Amino acid sequence: MGVKLRRAGFDDFTILEKAESVGGTWRENTYPGLSCDVPSSYYAYTFDPNAEWTHYFSPGAEIREYFERATRRHGLEPHIRFGEEVTEARFEDGRWLVATNSGRDKLEADVLVSAAGVLHHPRTPQIEGLDDFGGAMFHSARWDHSVALAGKRVGVVGTGSTGVQIVTAIAGVASHLSMFQRTPQWILPIPNPSHGGAFKRLMRRPGFARLNYALNAGIFNLLTTSTIKPGWQRKLIDRACRLNLTRVKDPGLRRKLTPDYVPMCKRLVVSSGFYDAVQRPDVEIVDTAIARIEPGGIRTADGRLHELDVLVLATGFDAHAYLRPINLVGLGGRTLDDAWQGEPRAYKTVCLPGFPNFFMIMGPNSPIGNTSLVPVAETQADYALQWIQKIASGEVARAAPKSKAMERFNTELRDAMPGTVWTTGCDSWYLGQDGVPMLWPWSPGRFKQTLSEPRLDEFEIH
Numbered sequence: 001m002g003v004k005l006r007r008a009g010f011d012d013f014t015i016l017e018k019a020e021s022v023g024g025t026w027r028e029n030t031y032p033g034l035s036c037d038v039p040s041s042y043y044a045y046t047f048d049p050n051a052e053w054t055h056y057f058s059p060g061a062e063i064r065e066y067f068e069r070a071t072r073r074h075g076l077e078p079h080i081r082f083g084e085e086v087t088e089a090r091f092e093d094g095r096w097l098v099a100t101n102s103g104r105d106k107l108e109a110d111v112l113v114s115a116a117g118v119l120h121h122p123r124t125p126q127i128e129g130l131d132d133f134g135g136a137m138f139h140s141a142r143w144d145h146s147v148a149l150a151g152k153r154v155g156v157v158g159t160g161s162t163g164v165q166i167v168t169a170i171a172g173v174a175s176h177l178s179m180f181q182r183t184p185q186w187i188l189p190i191p192n193p194s195h196g197g198a199f200k201r202l203m204r205r206p207g208f209a210r211l212n213y214a215l216n217a218g219i220f221n222l223l224t225t226s227t228i229k230p231g232w233q234r235k236l237i238d239r240a241c242r243l244n245l246t247r248v249k250d251p252g253l254r255r256k257l258t259p260d261y262v263p264m265c266k267r268l269v270v271s272s273g274f275y276d277a278v279q280r281p282d283v284e285i286v287d288t289a290i291a292r293i294e295p296g297g298i299r300t301a302d303g304r305l306h307e308l309d310v311l312v313l314a315t316g317f318d319a320h321a322y323l324r325p326i327n328l329v330g331l332g333g334r335t336l337d338d339a340w341q342g343e344p345r346a347y348k349t350v351c352l353p354g355f356p357n358f359f360m361i362m363g364p365n366s367p368i369g370n371t372s373l374v375p376v377a378e379t380q381a382d383y384a385l386q387w388i389q390k391i392a393s394g395e396v397a398r399a400a401p402k403s404k405a406m407e408r409f410n411t412e413l414r415d416a417m418p419g420t421v422w423t424t425g426c427d428s429w430y431l432g433q434d435g436v437p438m439l440w441p442w443s444p445g446r447f448k449q450t451l452s453e454p455r456l457d458e459f460e461i462h
């Protein structure tokens with residue numbers, strides 16, 4: 001959003017960041033094995049192609065550095081106030097008044113954009129005795145690097161993308177590694193080649209990095225987002241995951257690792273090393289339910305105590321806590337809680353009725369499944385920019401979508417959900433409280449088209 005504003009000639013904007021550096025999820029997550037399972041070439045800004053990625057799927061630290069570099073390169077640092085967490089934003093007298101925890105005066109703004117992320121608040125599981133554990137314990141997104149794992153008995157709770165990356169990375173480091181599995185996952189084994197000098201030299205030639213972006217975007221979206229509805233792509237991924245599972249030689253272990261739902265119902269896990277890791281003699285998949293946590297380890301429902309020195313909670317995030325804990329107050333004192341009543345909804349993922357001149361990046365129902373979030377953010381920022389230009393030129397003083405327009409959009413959205421892969425019979429963080437997926441059920445092309453330009457007739461404009 002910052003780069004788009006600068007490129008459009010705006011200089012009077014402030015970015016409030018609660019941490020001391022940029023990078024979001026790539027700053028918060030530092031666990032061993034952290035990498036992105038979207039091709040790096042496609043996990044980049046269209047305006048800032050990168051020829052230097054070291055791998056097809058680059059490690060987390062490299063992605064964080066890319067965002068830091070982009071921040072410097074595009075002159076955003078002077079606009080950022082680090083270490084300031086927004087506590088409240090209130091629309092009053094035609095302007096947003098934004099309070100932070102810094103004690104500084106409230107910031108006044110004509111327009112407010114939230115880019116506060118989705119998978120942001122770590123979810124700590126409700127397991128009896130959690131606080132009694134006698135060893136080191138931390139959530140995957142709060143990795144404690146002061147704890148050495150070498151020679152330790154380590155437990156990892158959770159089998160999502162994070163748990164799989166951690167187990168693959170630390171197998172062989174820990175003296176014994178137990179992965180506590182409530183639900184097995186389908187694993188797609190895409191290899192991760194490194195990019196040599198010749199490849200990087202090619203990518204540095206004019207146009208090649210852009211071409212590589214387009215190529216990877218095309219292939220990736222064809223094979224992932226197209227699986228939302230039944231078709232050959234879904235069959236192909238299904239076949240590849242089932243074939244991958246046959247690499248697990250022990251029939252008992254293979255049975256444990258076999259999901260009872262279709263691939264892509266939950267967020268697909270990409271790993272070419274996980275099945276090698278779990279077939280090591282010092283790695284164990286524990287699929288008996290956790291009964292409680294004791295000072296010495298995890299007691300499972302069969303009465304066995306799994307003794308542990310270190311416990312890692314790879315238990316995911318509260319994926320529907322959009323904007324929280326910011327107290328967002330719109331027209332007439334209406335809060336976000338009043339507006340949503342437990343079910344986050346938005347007009348076309350970006351705006352809210354009753355909250356004028358307010359835009360969201362990664363708002364409810366954004367395409368956040370197996371796709372690159374960077375182009376999603378760009379599309380939403382481009383959309384917000386169009387409104388900002390109207391507001392700056394005086395054409396519009398304030399604008400918020402009509403409730404009817406949002407309801408119409410949400411009805412269409414919900415009507416498209418049955419038949420999507422996310423509703424084929426599994427539980428996942430994709431689902432809202434009522435069991436309906438909080439995702440984008442259509443193609444990336446339709447997303448771009450939907451946000452290509454504002455529909456003025458769908459807004460209350462003053």
Ligand code: NAP
Nearest residue numbers: 035036037125158159160161162163182183267314315316
């Ligand atoms: P997640 O997918 O939500 O997985 C959480 C895991 O914890 C699940 O296996 C869940 O089991 C388990 N769990 C939760 N509470 C539990 C409990 N009380 N007892 C036992 N098990 C429990 O979280 P994540 O792995 O952190 O991934 C979140 C998302 O981040 C991913 O889906 C992906 O979108 C993104 N991510 C991406 C990458 C990447 O490479 N791009 C890497 C990491 C994460 P159930 O399945 O039974 O609920």
